[in-house]
């Protein structure tokens with residue numbers, strides 16, 4: 001969204017500032033957790049964790065840049081918050097999504113360990129739909145008038161609807177074929193993906209429901225930030241737990257928890 005000239009308040013400024021800073025830390029920590037966690041899972045699941053950590057790593061980098069950009073857009077002069085004239089750059093967020101959204105779908109597919117051809121075809125279909133959704137949303141995000149925002153938002157919702165359909169119909173059949181000890185978890189991961197992804201278009205609509213200027217900017221930035229934490233770091237932890245459980249079930253001799261050694265007599 002174009003940052004309007006009616007200036008945000010000091011409270012709104014620091015809310016967004018802190019949200020960005022917190023999210024950078026969360027994404028960086030999640031990356032370490034996911035990458036180090038690769039040693040806990042069997043080889044077929046290592047790629048899913050590699051990609052989950054890549055998603056949070058890419059997001060950590062972009063939150064650092066978003067944070068810097070926000071920091072530079074405002075300054076305090078004699079105790080009053082003022083715009084510096086350097087525009088806050090929203091493009092970092094969309095570039096981030098363009099990379100991370102297809103990867104998020106791929107990590108979900110990978111942890112299911114489908115056949116090679118099924119993995120490839122689902123990854124392509126969902127990955128392309130995800131990229132289209134982001135590309136088509138961007139012109140609306142940076143538009144000044146609500147009409148243009150609504151138009152691109154609507155067009156972007158078409159690939160979004162397709163992704164939701166695929167998650168519940170196409171992947172639904174694959175979930176039924178998953179081992180019993182993870183079926184529930186994978187369904188939950190899918191549900192949380194759906195719920196957190198559904199949050200983005202709702203946040204996008206803030207300017208349509210009476211919020212404008214500084215309030216809309218604050219809601220949009222904080223809203224997307226919360227959704228990003230759930231959709232990237234939160235889902236990453238789910239992928240990790242699913243991968244650990246499947247490794248234990250499929251390779252019990254290697255990954256099952258060993259009972260504690262009996263104390264020496």
Ligand SMILES: *C/C=C(C)/C=C/C=C(C)/C=C/C1=C(C)CCCC1(C)C
Pocket residue numbers: 097100101104133134137138152153154156157160197198200201204228231232
């Ligand atoms: C890590 C980032 C994620 C999971 C981002 C997901 C973003 C969306 C699901 C965005 C969807 C949008 C629409 C469906 C219409 C309005 C424009 C968007 C791009 C906000």
